[in-house]
Each structure stands twice: as C-alpha cells, then as structure tokens.
Amino acid sequence: EAGVTQFPSHSVIEKGQTVTLRCDPISGHDNLYWYRRVMGKEIKFLLHFVKESKQDESGMPNNRFLAERTGGTYSTLKVQPAELEDSGVYFCASSPGARTQYFGPGTRLLVL
Amino acid sequence: AQSVTQLGSHVSVSEGALVLLRCNYSSSVPPYLFWYVQYPNQGLQLLLKYTSAATLVKGINGFEAEFKKSETSFHLTKPSAHMSDAAEYFCAVSEGGYQKVTFGIGTKLQVIP
Numbered sequence: 613e614a615g616v617t618q619f620p621s622h623s624v625i626e627k628g629q630t631v632t633l634r635c636d637p638i639s640g641h642d643n644l645y646w647y648r649r650v651m652g653k654e655i656k657f658l659l660h661f662v663k664e665s666k667q668d669e670s671g672m673p674n675n676r677f678l679a680e681r682t683g684g685t686y687s688t689l690k691v692q693p694a695e696l697e698d699s700g701v702y703f704c705a706s707s708p709g710a711r712t713q714y715f716g717p718g719t720r721l722l723v724l
Numbered sequence: 725a726q727s728v729t730q731l732g733s734h735v736s737v738s739e740g741a742l743v744l745l746r747c748n749y750s751s752s753v754p755p756y757l758f759w760y761v762q763y764p765n766q767g768l769q770l771l772l773k774y775t776s777a778a779t780l781v782k783g784i785n786g787f788e789a790e791f792k793k794s795e796t797s798f799h800l801t802k803p804s805a806h807m808s809d810a811a812e813y814f815c816a817v818s819e820g821g822y823q824k825v826t827f828g829i830g831t832k833l834q835v836i837p
Contacts, residue, residue: 616767645824645825647825647827653829654826654827654828654829654830655768655814655827655830656827657824657825657826660824668824671824703767703768705768705825712758712770712773713825714770715760715767715768715769716767717766717767718767718768
C-alpha cells in the first residue's frame with residue numbers, strides 16, 4: 613500500500629511568488645490534514661479535511677493560504693503571495709477515521 | 725487546550741546505553757498520545773501510541789512508553805541505543821481520533837559510538 617505522498621519535495625521561490633503544494637493521501641482515507649514546521653519551532657496544525665469539506669481550518673495563518681480538496685482525493689495548499697516567514701516544512705497526513713494519522717515526507721519550502 | 729512539553733531539545737547517549745526522552749502533556753480530556761520519529765531526510769513515522777488501553781505501550785524498534793496520568797507524562801525509553809536510533813523524536817497529543825495533533829518541539833537524539 614502506498615503511503616502519503618507529497619509534491620514537490622523541495623521548492624525555492626522568491627518573496628511575492630505563488631507556490632502550490634500537493635498531497636496525495638493513502639487511498640480510502642477520508643481525513644486529510646496539513647501541518648507546518650517553521651525552523652526551530654513545533655510542528656503546527658493548519659487544517660483538516662473530511663473528504664472535500666474543511667472540518668477545521670483554525671490553524672491557517674492568514675488569507676494568503678488556500679487549501680482545497682476537490683473530489684475528496686488529493687489536496688493542494690497554495691501560498692499567494694509567499695512571504696519570508698512562510699519558509700518551513702509542510703507536512704500532510706491522512707487517516708481512515710478515528711485512528712492514527714499517517715504522515716508524508718513533507719515539502720521543504722524556502723522563500724527568498 | 726492541549727499542549728506538549730519535551731524536556732531537552734538535544735540528547736546524547738552512548739551506543740548500548742539507555743535512551744530516555746521526556747514528554748509531559750496537558751489535555752482537558754483523556755488524551756491520545758503519540759511518539760513520532762523523523763530520520764534524516766525522511767518523513768514522520770509513528771513509533772507508538774497510547775489510546776486509553778494499556779498504560780505501557782510497546783512500539784517499533786524496541787521503543788516503549790508509559791502513560792502516567794498522575795504525572796501527566798509519556799516518556800519514551802529504549803534499553804539499549806543503536807547507532808540507527810539517531811533521529812529527531814516528537815511527542816504529540818490529540819483529544820480524539822479525528823482531532824488535530826499537537827506536537828512538542830522535538831528532541832534530537834545523538835548516539836555516540
């Protein structure tokens with residue numbers, strides 16, 4: 613069974629540009645989560661999808677971040693326009709229900 | 725609100741020595757507790773989890789953790805460290821299976837030959 617996959621693995625962009633991160637959850641997992649780790653800080657929750665619906669987006673930092681999960685399969689997280697403080701590792705996780713969240717390898721974003 | 729405190733952002737042990745990584749939590753409801761590990765250049769991997777069953781939880785690679793409600797602790801241990809255990813370890817808490825996970829800051833484990 614394939615695990616959670618994320619694309620790209622690394623992204624380097626300039627301040628003001630747009631970046632879109634993608635997450636493919638484990639097949640059949642209705643729950644999809646986004647987290648972020650800024651260097652030297654904790655991994656922090658961003659939002660939670662159940663199928664295509666946003667269940668909890670309390671961790672989204674501001675309106676420059678837009679997450680979608682059309683069709684309830686893969687999800688994208690767009691940052692527009694990117695700022696320096698958006699640099700970090702973005703993790704995606706999925707779970708089949710009230711169980712363990714399985715994490716992807718993360719996308720390392722560097723905003724210059 | 726839930727929170728996690730990991731004592732020691734860096735821990736060094738000798739190969740073959742006991743590994744003890746400390747974690748204290750705060751939760752308003754009976755918690756789910758986790759330890760995740762991140763090896764260099766890899767994603768987060770679940771080591772073990774506590775979900776209100778046995779208080780001593782055994783995980784992969786010889787690790788175990790004990791849930792102590794009176795101390796609000798969930799320390800991770802391994803009797804004998806291997807070089808391959810060098811990684812960053814994260815303690816985490818959740819207030820239910822569907823709920824967001826709150827992580828500690830992480831502890832980097834160094835194993836000295």
